[in-house]
Amino acid sequence: MPFFFPAIIFYPLMFETLTQKLLASLRSIGSRTRLTEEIVDEVCRQLKTNLLDADVNVKVAKDFIDAVRRKSLGVEVQKSLSPEQHFIRIVYEELCSIMGGKATPLNFRVRPPAVIMVVGLQGSGKTTSVVKLARHIREVHKKSLLVASVDVYRPAAIEQLSTQIKNLGYDHFDSSIMEARPRAVLAKEEAIKQNAEVLLVDTAGRLHIDREMMAEIQDLASVFSPVEILLAVDAMTGQDAR
Incomplete structure (x- = not known):
């Protein structure tokens, strides 16, 4: 079970290169007024390439991209968000999901020790x-x-x-x-x-x-x-x- 404890273990170097590449791909959406299937497919292609270059498991990368594409095309963009912000939020939510979804506290509810x-x-x-x-x-x-x-x-x-x-x-x-x-x-x-x-x-x-x-x-x-x-x-x- 994944476990994360705040202010103790950090992974900036581990994700720095991948983060930069993902951001570069997301910026390609730019000032588009809406997310078309063509735009989503192009950005998803770039994202998948970046994930595979970072040695992410092929199945994990595929499932991630499929989920991002499905949610991007299947949900109406909120008026308060630009298409770019909407897409970034979807990517963020899916990244959190494949990393466990949320922090899991240590389990001490057993007979000691x-x-x-x-x-x-x-x-x-x-x-x-x-x-x-x-x-x-x-x-x-x-x-x-x-x-x-x-x-x-x-x-x-x-x-x-x-x-x-x-x-x-x-x-x-x-x-x-x-x-x-x-x-x-x-x-x-x-x-x-x-x-x-x-x-x-x-x-x-x-x-x-x-x-x-x-x-x-x-x-x-x-x-x-x-x-x-x-x-x-x-x-x-x-x-x-x-």
């Missing part, structure tokens, strides 16, 4: 996101938490997270065990022992084509029984997000 796992590719910003999310949970939701890492592959990954979490004054699960599953079991036991309301887990980066690593994350999920699994992404994820 509520386990939240952060997953993603190598170098996608998981550890940094975990630290920011930990602060969000403590300062906004006022929840007690334990932060743990089961990334036993990246050099100093556990130490990095431990240092940053302790600098914030939060609890970090420490153990000399360097095997993912045993660490997971002990981390959950420690969270229960501490009566932590939330157990926030950082995981190792992995590709979906790595069967061994994908089997590991499934095994870890069976240990933790997480209420949320959050995918940390950057602009290079592309269609691996599937």
